[in-house]
Amino acid sequence: MLKAGRVKALGAMSGTSLDGVDVALIETDGEQIFGFGATGYRPYSADERAVLRAALGKWPGDDLDRARTVVENAHVAALSTIEGAEIIGFHGQTLAHDPRGRGTHQLGDGAVLAQQLGLPVVWDFRSADVRLGGEGAPLAPFFHHACARYIGATEPVSFLNLGGVGNLTWIDPRHTRPEEPGALLAFDTGPANAPINDLVQKRLGLDCDHDGALARRGRVENGALELFLDDPWFYRMPPKSLDRDAFSDMIGLVCELSDADAAATLTAMAAAAVFRGIEHCPSPPARVLVTGGGRRNPVMMQMLGAALDCPVLPVEDVGLDGDMLEAQAFAYLAVRVARGLPTSCTATTGVRAAVGGGEISRPR
């Protein structure tokens, strides 16, 4: 049993951009955040990344031995650099996500980590939600609610994560519990950095359009942008979630364009997807707080700022760490699971009733 009151929880996240493992310590009772602690990052080597990339789209039962070893070893290496944790939240590496079909698949065995690290590990956060009819994603929204209260927000605010995929959480912080009706609305907005990374990787051998350098020199092709926004995804009501590669053929929309115009157009698509998403919110947020790697792309941030009617700010402006928010989220959610508190609800994943997702493995 986890001791009552505040605990130090360590979270680990390996996101859809396959860059590496983020780890972060937080102090929480599963409801309130009391403070943030040490953080760490363990990048995947080029070889490891290639193994993971080759495993994308695979399901349990497929041959995943090499990829599993990469994920588990990188997590043990990252997590063992941080001392003082009483419990670990381990997200794993999403390989496939098809909540209305085959389910959702995060690679990595929490029991192996518990054994190697000597601590209880909460993992497989998404499956229970999917079994109850939910999207299984996004799961950070309950943590975003706690963050909104931690920063003292008093009116509706949104958190926007710009990772490989984008996801948005609208929060009314006047509700004390995240599962209360009216407290939250959350959903994936659409593709964010993944198509830009794929484009510059394929054409130029680069990892990303660093600082938006390429997009800054390009011109947005409005015809391609309009075709993109015609996708039925944008007319679907939230909650809704995406697989990393769900929009991978959008690169086809920019294949005739120059490198700079293609990058500018894909960046505009990521921003327009957010703009469309905000229209689903119950009321306009007073500010949009941006987390994830996309907040470092000034072109994407400028496009968002121009399209939205409220300040669009990196989460650092309110004292949070935009590189670590997802790792912190899974630390927070681990404590909620251990305490029997829900981690998602109808407004965040469409699940039939609020549910606590996650399996707990203890060292033998």
Ligand SMILES: Nc1ncnc2c1ncn2[C@@H]1O[C@H](COP(=O)(O)OP(=O)(O)OP(=O)(O)O)[C@@H](O)[C@H]1O
């Ligand atoms: N300086 C920068 N300029 C432009 N883009 C950047 C910069 N820094 C990071 N990025 C983009 O952010 C991406 C990483 O974002 P992040 O770490 O939030 O993704 P993730 O957590 O793997 O994804 P997800 O949240 O979808 O699981 C990089 O792959 C890159 O595309």
Ligand SMILES: CC(=O)N[C@H]1[C@@H]2OC[C@@H](O2)[C@@H](O)[C@@H]1O[C@H](C)C(=O)O
């Ligand atoms: C299935 C899956 O891993 N989804 C990720 C992905 O990356 C961003 C977006 O799509 C979000 O829905 C989710 O991650 C964050 C951490 C979440 O669950 O909130």
